[in-house]
Amino acid sequence: MQYHLNGYRTGDPAISPAVDRPAARDAVDVLIVGCGPAGLTLAAQLSCFADITTRIVDRKAGPLEVGQADGIACRSMEMFEAFGFAEKVAKEAYWVNEVAFWRPDAGTGQIARADRILDTEEGLSEFPHVILNQARVHDFYLEHMRNGPARLSPDYNLALVSLTRTTDADHPVEAVFDRLDAPGTQETVRARFVIGCDGARSTVRAQMGHRLKGEAARQLWGVMDILAVTDFPDIRLKCAIQSADQGSLLIIPREGGYMVRMYIELDSLRGDERPADRNLTADALVAKARAILSPHRLEVREVAWWSAYEIGQRVCDGFDDVPDGARGARVPRIFIAGDACHTHSPKAGQGMNVSMADAFNLGWKLAAVLRGQAHPALLDSYSNERRAKAQELIDFDRDMARLFSEKPKSAAEAARFQAYFRKHGRYTAGVETRYAPSALTADDTHQGLAPGLPIGMRFHSAPVIRLADARPMELAHVAKADGRWRLFTFAGRGDDGARGSATARLCEALSNLIEPAAPDALLDLRAVFQQPHRDLGIERMPPLLLPRKGRYGLIDYEKIFAADPRDGRNIYTLRQIDRENGAMVLVRPDQHVAALLPFGDMPALRAFLDRSPLILPRRA
Amino acid sequence: MQYHLNGYRTGDPAISPAVDRPAARDAVDVLIVGCGPAGLTLAAQLSCFADITTRIVDRKAGPLEVGQADGIACRSMEMFEAFGFAEKVAKEAYWVNEVAFWRPDAGTGQIARADRILDTEEGLSEFPHVILNQARVHDFYLEHMRNGPARLSPDYNLALVSLTRTTDADHPVEAVFDRLDAPGTQETVRARFVIGCDGARSTVRAQMGHRLKGEAARQLWGVMDILAVTDFPDIRLKCAIQSADQGSLLIIPREGGYMVRMYIELDSLRGDERPADRNLTADALVAKARAILSPHRLEVREVAWWSAYEIGQRVCDGFDDVPDGARGARVPRIFIAGDACHTHSPKAGQGMNVSMADAFNLGWKLAAVLRGQAHPALLDSYSNERRAKAQELIDFDRDMARLFSEKPKSAAEAARFQAYFRKHGRYTAGVETRYAPSALTADDTHQGLAPGLPIGMRFHSAPVIRLADARPMELAHVAKADGRWRLFTFAGRGDDGARGSATARLCEALSNLIEPAAPDALLDLRAVFQQPHRDLGIERMPPLLLPRKGRYGLIDYEKIFAADPRDGRNIYTLRQIDRENGAMVLVRPDQHVAALLPFGDMPALRAFLDRSPLILPRRA
């Protein structure tokens, strides 16, 4: 954390100085409808920028307190780190370390533990896969928003009823809300952009005339969070249990050491039947869980929350208000994100994670356009990138749901499910998302410079030593959710940054390419060297790596790193970076690798930037 | 973190349910005078107990905002972990990774880097040595107190003027305060115990008739927290700089990446001269620092805080109100802790740390006596244990201060300072404190069972795998600041906890020794096994290791651990625990090892408990 740049400030450094401006209410830059994980991620991202006015509203009367999703993938933890609260989640959450598989024993027919595997493969992320009530994730976002310069917090009791495009050049979208706390009254908000993060029954989606497409599966599932006493030995492990003839159960141990979530397979829905028609009760769920776990005992002492739902893999035909034919001809003004775009079963724990990832993809783009740092064309990439991801998710979920519900007729079939589960650990961890080549993502011409940092995928962190204070740390943790692009330079052999070195030449060329007036406000440069850190000298480094900042012109000492020479910790080895020639890695504000480029190849960097919608203040 | 035991609760689990009782004001169990690190540690400890009434007051008008101490030793981080906020400190703080030594170059006479060493030897603690403004440490304690069941917060503007023993049997100490916010008015508080955490000029100490004894050294030092621009390359490293003829300087980089603290040697005081007589200014300190750092540039842009003081190594002749002759004949009612007991230079960064350790030693003892879990004789041990520590600190500081101020006439002399510094890394890390054998601390008869867990020293953590959820974690992190004693059992070879095993027999014997009515409320049992965790079965473990708790009788699954088999992480190897026979380790509520005992040796455990002032509800 860097702070005190513009003078010593008392108190919590996570609380930014407040902007001196009345909160915008009836005309804003961005209006977010819905305070779920998608809406809050977006609001948290925008709340970092003092110059953007945002409102976020929800029809609910207040924040979520119980239930809904709880799985937090490694990739989401990496994003939380960028927002500054990963360690809070890690502290409260249950950590998923292993998964147990239970199946009918060939002899007795009773369930028995068939296998037990690592949940997340070693080295996939520096963060664990954890489980925490969605409500607490909301709390951390809300705190982040409150601490931002605009002291953003949601307005509740506002239900969106209509959305219209107007001719107002500044705020071309008008939203009308019913005020649920004052029945009969309405409120109108005009906005430059409206984002529907309003869940599976999205009004914003309906107002755009879009709809979810896909199969309406007929499988009914129940979920409950319980406090119970049991002699089932793996109650504190994530378990997939397939019984001989009572159906399937997924156990997700929860935070706090006592609570457990169970996902329970129920009978298929028939005809037009809806989940509500079944008159399901918590007791019925408990009875079913007991039957599946038998002969183990299950005494439920409290049902903290429960729900029943039908699984359907569906995806929306459009993620913004630009028809495919008009793409490029007009600027999208209305977007949807999260469950408004895609619905799927909760079993792979993707609901909250993919919704947040949607918003993380969109947030920086909106900010860049609003702040004049990118052409509006940038906004088209949201739909391109996230629709592909949604389709992939739906396909994955369909396979997973089918395998999970199938009665394992043979050990081979059961083993097949387990193999699928294992294979897709990377996918469910959220680290497999790969954006296709585009104006924002280079093709694989230079992928060979660092095969361990795949272009289009999230920048996979690795340990380094910060030069100035010899601190061992994770390199990707410098990538805060601040809307900045990052250029990581990995020096080639022998380069020590001193005058005449390739790094020194690169810094000079970069100063000539980009206007250095507001040093590193737009492009955050970070240099990594191969030498042991004690062999490098900060006094020999180029000035661009020691930028002067803030009203005092203080030196930022956190730009330069050395590889950590300890066993298994060297970033050059871990990410297969070309040790001979080095490499430049350009990383997007959402932490995805935009491009790998030959070290010091300024024409290539310039070409990439010229093709992109970014507006960087360049030198003539 | 364990929570939701008595039912699902929404919101932040760190906030305990509030007790339904008006805050006590004029008659309390414990009155703490002074809101420095000592007073706040004590208040934080007592705030955990809903059945103890506490008040904490300070003459100041509000919380500290700037200045004073900043060094946080590894041992203090371990204690913060017990209070639940180590990760917050780690996040904000500067991490001291290395120390650089600068001395005059033999040729030029200008300062040059002579060496650079690791600050904290590998494996000394699972926590780093960090630097953070004392005010932030106060903030974290205040938050902890506010979140406790009694929602404790300090009363400011109250200056203690007198303290008298009365004949009131319940509240035998009466304290009178001047109300600084209402001049001319006073407030009286009666208490069972009063603790003077009121700093170097302690009124409580004076009221007991005690005084500080020792040399009044005449060395004057200045300290300043600055935002500056410099070309001194090691400005983000802790540096000890001895110049040829301008004196010495200690650089302590500070949190946030920009601020730096400098300790500067000034001229000796003459005769009756006091620091204030010098009319020192911040400018004078800056000028002096410049001279020492020359030829490096130092442009100071802001002085966030500065101070000047005389170094004196002094220790109080009594830590409570019982004269040495009357020890044992009466119960101490008034205590002092922290700077009220000992003063010394800030160079080894001990001020805040030792003060907190004083209070951590006293807090659980007061709680145990107030809650009827120990005989009042327990309170005598505070003075015994902490006076010895204070004397050791004073001696250490005297040597350190002398070495630091000596002009290094030769390279050999300079190297001597550096060697001393290195050797005493363990001491300054706070992990060397060792309480002498007493009713609370066994002698070394059984030390051979685990040479790596020295009796009387803090229980040195090591990695383990929690059985129920396969979570890798630090064993000592189960030791929260909850006033409980802990019995760690390290199983011998082949013991898997199943029926007939040594662990099973031990658990049975323990159930016979201690009343199991309130399972583990007093003695927190934790079992560690040698086998890989997947070779152990929770279903085979004795019931005492799966205690039923709370209003629902839920099972606590966090009692059983396996050694972590990975390289360099096996607790049996790291702490040299007897693999053949195992060992029992009894740990005090302040995390110091009370006793090592042969595995399953109940007579030895009973003998230790019988000799101690503890009152455990025993079976007949």
Ligand SMILES: Cc1cc2nc3c(=O)[nH]c(=O)nc-3n(C[C@H](O)[C@H](O)[C@H](O)COP(=O)(O)OP(=O)(O)OC[C@H]3O[C@@H](n4cnc5c(N)ncnc54)[C@H](O)[C@@H]3O)c2cc1C
């Ligand atoms: C009842 C329920 C149970 C769930 N259970 C699980 C589970 O067990 N496991 C799992 O993985 N996932 C579960 N999910 C899904 C998971 O919570 C979602 O995937 C995730 O919350 C999606 O985030 P989102 O931000 O896109 O939408 P949501 O979290 O659904 O948030 C949408 C928000 O928009 C608001 N809103 C809707 N319409 C309007 C309107 N017209 N005007 C104003 N505000 C509006 C809603 O009140 C809501 O707060 C559940 C979801 C629900 C609703």
Ligand SMILES: Cc1cc2nc3c(=O)[nH]c(=O)nc-3n(C[C@H](O)[C@H](O)[C@H](O)COP(=O)(O)OP(=O)(O)OC[C@H]3O[C@@H](n4cnc5c(N)ncnc54)[C@H](O)[C@@H]3O)c2cc1C
């Ligand atoms: C001005 C100053 C500068 C320091 N600078 C450094 C430094 O640079 N480096 C370093 O390592 N250490 C420094 N220290 C020392 C370090 O802060 C102490 O070692 C540490 O704070 C000791 O903690 P404590 O709780 O024992 O006492 P203190 O922190 O001194 O707290 C005592 C509290 O008691 C209150 N109090 C005193 N008398 C009364 C009364 N009669 N009635 C009510 N309240 C009263 C005071 O207002 C104060 O809040 C400094 C201390 C001071 C006071």
